[in-house]
Every structure is written in C-alpha cells, then in structure tokens.
Amino acid sequence: MTSRADLVVVGAGVVGLAHAVDAVRRGLSVAVVERDGHATGASVxxxxxxxxxxxxxxxxxxxxxxxxxxxxxxxEAGFWLRESGTVLVARHDDELGVLDEFRERRGDQVVPLTSREVADRTGIGGLGGAWFPMDIRVDPREAVPALARWLAARGVTFHWETTVHTIEPGLVGTSRGPLEAGAVVVCVGHDVDRHFPELASRYGVRRCALHMLRVADPYGKEIAPAVLTGFSMLRYGGFAALPGLEAVRARLENESAPLVDAGLNLMFTQRPGGDLVIGDTHRYATTLDPFNAEELDRHVLRETARLLGVARLEVRERWRGVYASAGRPFLDVSPMPGVRVVPVTSGIGMTTAFGLAPRVLDELLT
Known part of the structure; x- marks a missing residue:
C-alpha cells in the first residue's frame, strides 16, 4: 500500500468519520485507517x-x-434517526427545582411536563419533568457502518484491519505500507496513549469504563424519547452551574452513596426493535481492570427496574463501553506540523463530533 490522500484519518469511529465527512464536503481526497474490520469501540x-x-x-x-x-x-446515508427529544423524569422536588432553573436559562429548549405528560411519553411515574425537543436518537450499530458505506461510495478509501505504526508530518506508516498525507487527524479515542504517550500523560488522559445492558422492553410499547433522571443531572455540563444542583447531589449521596460513587447515570433509550439500552456506571483508570464487577450490573438493573416500576428486567446483552476521559471535554492538540490529535475526552463524541470536525479542519488545513 503506497498511496496518498489530502487527509488521512486514523480511526473509523464516529469522530474519525465526522472528519472524513467534512473533508469530503470540502472536495478533499480522504483515506481512513482502522485497525479492526469495522468500528467496535465507543461509537457502537x-x-x-x-x-x-x-x-x-x-x-x-x-x-x-x-x-x-x-x-x-x-x-443521505439512509439510517434510522428520530427527532424525538429527551424526557428528564423528576422524582423529587429538588429535581423539579433544577429543571425550573434550567428552563430559565435555555428557554424553549426545555419544555416543562406534568406527571401525566411524563407518564404518557415514557410510561414512568414521577412528580413531573421536562422535554428537551432538540435531542435526537440513532441506532449506533446501524448508523456508524452506514456512514462508512456512504463515505466509501463518495471515494473515501478505507484501510480496514490495518495498524498504524508511525505518524509524522506527511506520512503515516502502517502494517500494510506507507501512506502519504497532506494532513493527518488522529481519532483513536482512549488509545491516544498508544501513539502519543507523552501527550496523553501531559493532559491526564484516562480510560472510562461503562457498564451497559440491553434488556427486553417490559412495557411492549414504543418509548420515543431518550429518558434521563436526577442522576443524569450530575453527569452533564448544562446542569453544573445551576444553584439547585447541590441539593440534588446531597440528597442522592445521602440516599444512594454507592450509586453516586459508581458514577451512575440512570437513563435509557429504546432500540428500533423495542429493546432498551440501559446504564450506565463510570470507572476511571489509565489501564482498566479486565474483570467486570457484577455488582455494577446489579446497580443498573435494580435502579432501572425501580424507575420503570417493574419487578425485574430480562437481560439480552451486557457490555463494557470505554471512552477517553480528561480534565476537559475535548483534547485537540497538534504534536507536529500537519497532525492533529482529536479525542473527545468526555463521552460525548456522538453528540458533538460533527460540530467539532469542521472547526478542527478549518485550523488544520489553513
């Protein structure tokens, strides 16, 4: 393999694909190098x-x-997407208070819901809640491969099952030979330390492990929006500066300290076939322990069943997600001319990558 591209993208996850999409729209030739036969990481x-x-x-x-x-x-690529928004279910007065504060700051991005409206949309009981109409849902297992096929049909060259050994200005060395590059974007998520260990150490990049499960739908009906809870308020930046959040945090720590310690974000989405994806917990380390603690799955299952008001949930799949974490949501650095290293270091790659990529390429290609 001796070839050249205006842009070489290392990594075929959603962040890498977002850069490839933006480059194609600019009329650039693009090559994507991926060590696996298809995307298998956080993106799916x-x-x-x-x-x-x-x-x-x-x-x-x-x-x-x-x-x-x-x-x-x-x-354009023909994959499933729903503009169904998100419902945050408030089960305590302090959570309703935070949603009131959030609505004051975000206006019509936050629509208040009564307890009846929450139940109608989600089947869940509570004091009330809010609908976030701007949020969307896709099936990542379908969408990411569909994006790769769409890009390939537009001339992007994919080098699957190809390991990147070296990265330098103008040249990417791979297990299948050299690849000349006008510019290089490295989108390998938490594996940034495999290529740039000093950079990862300098910025404190670690791996965050998530426990997630797919369960059978206990209701047998469509739940169109994503569903968040009070635990979710502790995980997202939009709530961080709200005065009422500390009361929510203090109550949850008093009532459910093990769940807060496990970094529980109690939420779920429904897959197109009806099953629910539920989760998730958060554990951080540079090198993760390979053994999954069953206790964390029990936390997720118990609290989700309680949220849904059912006795038990039928588990169909279990997995561990892993993403890059650091003291900032994005790590966008240039270790050498013509090379950008762009891991999303906060677990929001799918949410933000297609907005981040144009800004990265504006600067890199200039």
Missing amino acids: RNFGHGCVTAQAGAALGYALDARSAWVRLAR
Missing part, C-alpha cells in the same frame, strides 16, 4: 443519544451543529 457501544440540550459551553455549540449534520446524513 453507546445509547445512540444525541444529548444536545444538556451540554454547556463549546460542547453545546458543537452539539447544535452536529444535530443538523446528523439529520442531513440520516437522509
């Missing part, structure tokens, strides 16, 4: 939730731009 192990509204700062801007890109790409 997530909720498929475009969690736009709960972001803050730069992430919110990227998410809003990415939302438009997802809707357009779903039409």
Whole structure:
C-alpha cells in the first residue's frame, strides 16, 4: 500500500468519520485507517443519544451543529434517526427545582411536563419533568457502518484491519505500507496513549469504563424519547452551574452513596426493535481492570427496574463501553506540523463530533 490522500484519518469511529465527512464536503481526497474490520469501540457501544440540550459551553455549540449534520446524513446515508427529544423524569422536588432553573436559562429548549405528560411519553411515574425537543436518537450499530458505506461510495478509501505504526508530518506508516498525507487527524479515542504517550500523560488522559445492558422492553410499547433522571443531572455540563444542583447531589449521596460513587447515570433509550439500552456506571483508570464487577450490573438493573416500576428486567446483552476521559471535554492538540490529535475526552463524541470536525479542519488545513 503506497498511496496518498489530502487527509488521512486514523480511526473509523464516529469522530474519525465526522472528519472524513467534512473533508469530503470540502472536495478533499480522504483515506481512513482502522485497525479492526469495522468500528467496535465507543461509537457502537453507546445509547445512540444525541444529548444536545444538556451540554454547556463549546460542547453545546458543537452539539447544535452536529444535530443538523446528523439529520442531513440520516437522509443521505439512509439510517434510522428520530427527532424525538429527551424526557428528564423528576422524582423529587429538588429535581423539579433544577429543571425550573434550567428552563430559565435555555428557554424553549426545555419544555416543562406534568406527571401525566411524563407518564404518557415514557410510561414512568414521577412528580413531573421536562422535554428537551432538540435531542435526537440513532441506532449506533446501524448508523456508524452506514456512514462508512456512504463515505466509501463518495471515494473515501478505507484501510480496514490495518495498524498504524508511525505518524509524522506527511506520512503515516502502517502494517500494510506507507501512506502519504497532506494532513493527518488522529481519532483513536482512549488509545491516544498508544501513539502519543507523552501527550496523553501531559493532559491526564484516562480510560472510562461503562457498564451497559440491553434488556427486553417490559412495557411492549414504543418509548420515543431518550429518558434521563436526577442522576443524569450530575453527569452533564448544562446542569453544573445551576444553584439547585447541590441539593440534588446531597440528597442522592445521602440516599444512594454507592450509586453516586459508581458514577451512575440512570437513563435509557429504546432500540428500533423495542429493546432498551440501559446504564450506565463510570470507572476511571489509565489501564482498566479486565474483570467486570457484577455488582455494577446489579446497580443498573435494580435502579432501572425501580424507575420503570417493574419487578425485574430480562437481560439480552451486557457490555463494557470505554471512552477517553480528561480534565476537559475535548483534547485537540497538534504534536507536529500537519497532525492533529482529536479525542473527545468526555463521552460525548456522538453528540458533538460533527460540530467539532469542521472547526478542527478549518485550523488544520489553513
């Protein structure tokens, strides 16, 4: 393999594909190098939730731009997408208070719901809640391969099952030979330390492991929106600066300290076939322990069953998601001329990548 591309993308997950999409729209030749036969990482192990509204700062801007890109790409590439929003179910007065504060800041991005309206949309009981109409849902197991096929049909060269050994200005060395590059974008998520260990150490990049499960739908009906809870308020930047959040955090720590310690984000989405993707917990390390603690799955199953008001849930699949984590939501650095390293270090790659990529390429190609 001796060839050349205007842009070489290392990694065929959603962040890498987002850069490839933007480069194609600019008329550039693109090559994507991926060590596996297809995307197997965080890009296909997530909720498929475009969690736009709960972001803050730069992430919110990227998410809003990415939302438009997802809707357009779903039409062009022919994958399933629903503009069904998100319902955050409030089960305590302090959570309703936070949603009131959130609505004051975000206006019509946050629509208050009564307890009856929450039940009608989700089947879940509670004191009330809010609907975030800007949020979207896709099936990541379908959407990511569909994006790769769409790109291949537009001239992007994919080098599957190809390991990148070296990266330098103008040249990517792979297990199948050299690849000349006008510019290089490295989108390998938590594996950034495999290629740039000093950079990963400098910015404190770690791996975050998530426990997630697919369960049979206990209701036997469509639940169109994604569903978040009070635990979710502790996980997303959009809630972080709200005065009422500390009361929610203090109560949850008092009532459910093990769940808060496990980083529980109690939420779910429904797959097109009806099953629910539920989760998730968060555990951080540079090198993760390979053994999954059953206790974490029990936390997720018990709390989801309680949320849904059912006695038990039938598990169909279990898996561990892994994403890059650091002290910032994005790590966008240039270790050498013509090379950008772009891991999303906050678990929001699917939500933000299509907004982030154009900004990265604007700077890199200039």
